[in-house]
Amino acid sequence: MLIENRNYLRLQQRSLIKEIDEVEINRDKIVVENARKGMPTLVIKNQSRTKYLHSKYDPYSEAERIVKSVNLKRETKHVILFGVGLGYHIIELLKKYPTITMSIYEPDRELLATFLKNFSLESIEKGTLSCILPINSSLSNELAILQQRYGNNIEVFPLPTYEDLFKKELEELYKSLITTLKNQKGNFVANVTFQKRWTINAVKNFPAVLNTPNIFKDINTNHFKDKPAIIVAAGPSLNKEFDNLKKIKEQGLAYIFSVGSAINALIENNIYPDAACTYDPSEHNQVVFEKLKDKQINDIPIIFGSTVGYETIENYPGDMVHMITSQDTVSAALLENSKEIDRVNDAPSIAVVTYQLLEKLGFTQVYLVGQNLAFLDSKMYAEGIEYGKDIDENNSENLLTVQDVEGNKIVTNEGYDSMRRQLEQSIASTPNVQVYNTTVGGAKIEGTSFILLSNVIDKHFSNHVVAPNWYKGTSNYNIDHVNKMLLKYKREQENLEKLLYELEIILEKLHSKINSNEKAKLENNLNKFDRVFKKMKNNNYYISFISPMIRVQTETLAEKSKNIKYDIDSSTKISQINQHFGKYIREVINHLEFTKPFYEDLIKSVRITQDHA
Template identity: 25%
Template sequence: MSLLAKNMEIIRKQSSLMANAIISKSAMPGEIEYDGEHDALQLCIDGRRLFLHSIYNREREFKEMFRDVPDRVTRLIIFGLDDGSILHYIEKHYPRLEHLLIVEPHGTVLERFLAENDFSASFTPFKKVTFLINYTLEDAEKKIEELLITSDAIEYYNSVVSLFAYQVAYGEYYRGLVRQALKALRFYHVNKTTQDSFRVLWLINFWRNLRQAEIDVSEMRGVFEGRPAIIVSAGPSLGKNIGLLERLKEKALIIAVGSSISILESHGITPHFRVAIDGVKENELIFKNVATEKCPLIYSGYAYHPMIENYQGPKIHMSLTGHLLPNYLFEKAEWQCLTVRSGFSVANVAMDMLQQLKCSTIILLGQDLCYTEGRMHAHGAWDGEFDDKYVNEEVETVNQFGEKVYTDRLFLGMKLVFEKILEMHKRDATAATVINATEGGLKIEGMLHKSLAEVEAEYLTTTYEFEREIAERIAVEKRNLPLKKNQLKSAVDNMYEQLEELIELNEKNCRDISKTLQLVVANGGNKQIIKGMDKISKTFALMNGQAFYQQVIHPEFADTFKLRLFASGIDAKNWRDTAEKDLKVFIGNTLELGKYLDLLKNLTQEYRGEKTLNITIE
């Protein structure tokens, strides 16, 4: 059996799609030919012949290709495999690489590589390898977005490199790959920064809000399923259509989010639901001068707890992805919760919620995602007087009418999340039709764009008794409350037992790390230090064997707490310097974790009525 046949057999067993792609005609223009004189592949396109690699100095070529790629890169997208020499360069210069993503628009290139190289041996040095073979730009962008932008992704430092021939011939393709890498970076940066900054705040809000937990939004499905809904946001264009909303209350569920809550109130319009998810004190002002008793509030567990406590109307809980502790407890309590995708904005969250509740049509209103006449909100918003503080006209673009407008990276992030949610739900045959009825905002790809009057005439033709249905559903679900509260109590008690064990293990680790660090600094013997490292590793293993630590605590600190095992590399050069540096990091990690666990214990005791804490959020 030839080497090519052997390799293809291995690939076919792992992925028949990849095997077929290798032997299929390329989706991109041009042909790959072999130049025997120079022992190199050429791309023949538009009457030109472009060598895939330099025929003079490969090392210099690689240095130029990777000039802007730092050695800390953890995910690398390479556009073009050529003869595979690039793999040896990557292996040598990027030891931290976690994921290698190879985009090769010509299966012929990979086929020739497989005829001369052992497939398994070539890619064994890399922890994870993904191949995109013969993909069009559109398909490659979608696939890379799925791989790079996920709500539970760990930190990756992304870079893109390309064969110079492919950059010349397929410039737009290359730029598309770069765009996807930048999207992933934007997602990670915002999510990670938010998580680190608000970890303690969210914990306090959750335990205080847990007292309010009665009804989950999933239990309201009967009100939403098969019905149209309008998400009302506070963009400047809202004023164009706000007069229609009172009439439309019989034809669509009105969902007010963020600052639109105070705008609707100032116009005498009470929506069917209000939605609040933000955890900072400033958001309490959304409900200033708002009659909260008239309308149910859908809230996340991390929302600012005094705002939830003071709300007079019915309160409906909503679980969000990334809310590890709430989701863990509700699962253990066997509450049938709907888990909604987190997003840049409350409108992002509301759209995914309505998709999962099976609304027939979702209509966006006031979702400008840009500044109009220097304003970010319609008149009547609680924070309208602070527009000068928040407006950040850093990006010039055009709106859906082709007019020049200004936006910022946060708005662009919101737009991106809308598009991502749309793409995810497109696979569901029962997904709602989503229409952007915002007049003048940015175009959101994947949505229909119509005026609200057009939407009413085409989609809002049936009337409903929404207020009666909502009140009846809430009354029914409150009858089940005693059983649900008992189930929740059992889940909290079980978590508390695991928490006490974790605190003991973490305190032990703190002592062992300190002792081992002292040995390293004092130039102690290798055996003693290895023994100390082994004790630390075993304690981490005990912690990791606990369900609560695995599912809540470790993911919460995943980017901060990373234990490195030294025993296998103990003879490496400068291992003592590395051990000292990392042990100092570990001691800081352990102390930080200890503070977090102590706070968690105190808040749990307060929830159980065992103590009162004097903690306020400013």
């Protein structure tokens, strides 16, 4: 590797240095030789086949011709170079499109090592190269970062010789980009749908969090270490497994955790799981537990996410245990040493959240039951779930075909397919857990082994492993600390109100001077606005209670402010600030007023909790 490249990677991508240093280039396979015009060219020799990645006559002229034929879209901000060879086209592309940024994705490690031995990354203008994308499982994470930064304004530019040589890898890159984009759209939809509910649920649920044991810190996790667990989902294949699950429950052969609507199918068949898990922030989530509440079943403990729809846990008749979720900014603000408290990441499916939970608790064998993630005989849900609907498989809109556990084709939809991909990612990141899929007719889930549940009972289970009353524990949060933080955030709430009033006054002044020639005063007011706006953004109440509820609005403002920043016309700039920042400030004011009664109720509830302690 060139010294300047090593220095660059040491600052930008240190982990890649070791990876490249470990690559041994096969000199019989990858050869750098001189082209007819004297500059180096690159050859791949594979058995009887020889393939030049660049012209064997004049690589420079070839690169010029290749780039000349490239027409990026006007809105393109970032280009992923698929295959770089010796990098001739990189310089030509930047000559033609000097404002774009780029990433390098070289699908062959030996070719990447060869590139770094011959091409100086310092020849690319500073700030232009975002990264060299990894050839491993973290590729999707890096693509997600790029799409967060550049949105849909990304294009892939494959070096023509690579399109044939690495056809499969190129297809995989396109698939990964599409998947990442779908996940981002899913995140955007989730933000739009739940951004207010996450915070209000966290506030409303906080007294229950204080009064119930935390699954990670107040429960003896030795009960679960190296034990088997079953995640029971509500897919139609669950209908085949009630007898098997009843046997497992009666003999305590494994811990049974129901997820989502599966609780109703299990209750209907007189099977009480060891716990019901729930995290859905929607108001509708309470419907899942109506049957259990109506029957006053008090011997099924519930493990609830701290941002679950608050209606779900109101008047719950059984024991409750909680887990802090990644969307909970309230607990993070109010609990002592909150950064040290383990939490689960939000996901599109309670099965994914529960899988995270089980892995963190120390379970090493996890069995999936009723996890269809597809339709079975046009059914979405198991029997006993009254709000489940059949689907019309002949209406192909939003439907797609995937492989089932036995290699057959089955029908699913985008929602289920997204859940499957998320579950696969979670499984891939936890090699310490052996995951078995027992769902007959369900979608194939990468990283799992298919086995019938009856065979699991015969071959995998033998002893009673479920500890009695494992869910009993005592919450030991520091209530005095919580009260101190509540008072601190009350003061921050009052300060935020003052800052918002000040911002409105400055905006009025700017608006009144929009056509003024007093540039010094205008500049002074603009600078003052920037300072006060930054104070608002740094206000703790804004950060923990308001900002999470207006994520989409914040992203929109960030996009708009990029253009405002570089506007040199004062009147246009002030007009844009009034329009976009004014609208955002009104959003903050509205949400501040909206949260006030909830916050007052929270203070009272915590005082009651302390009085009863």
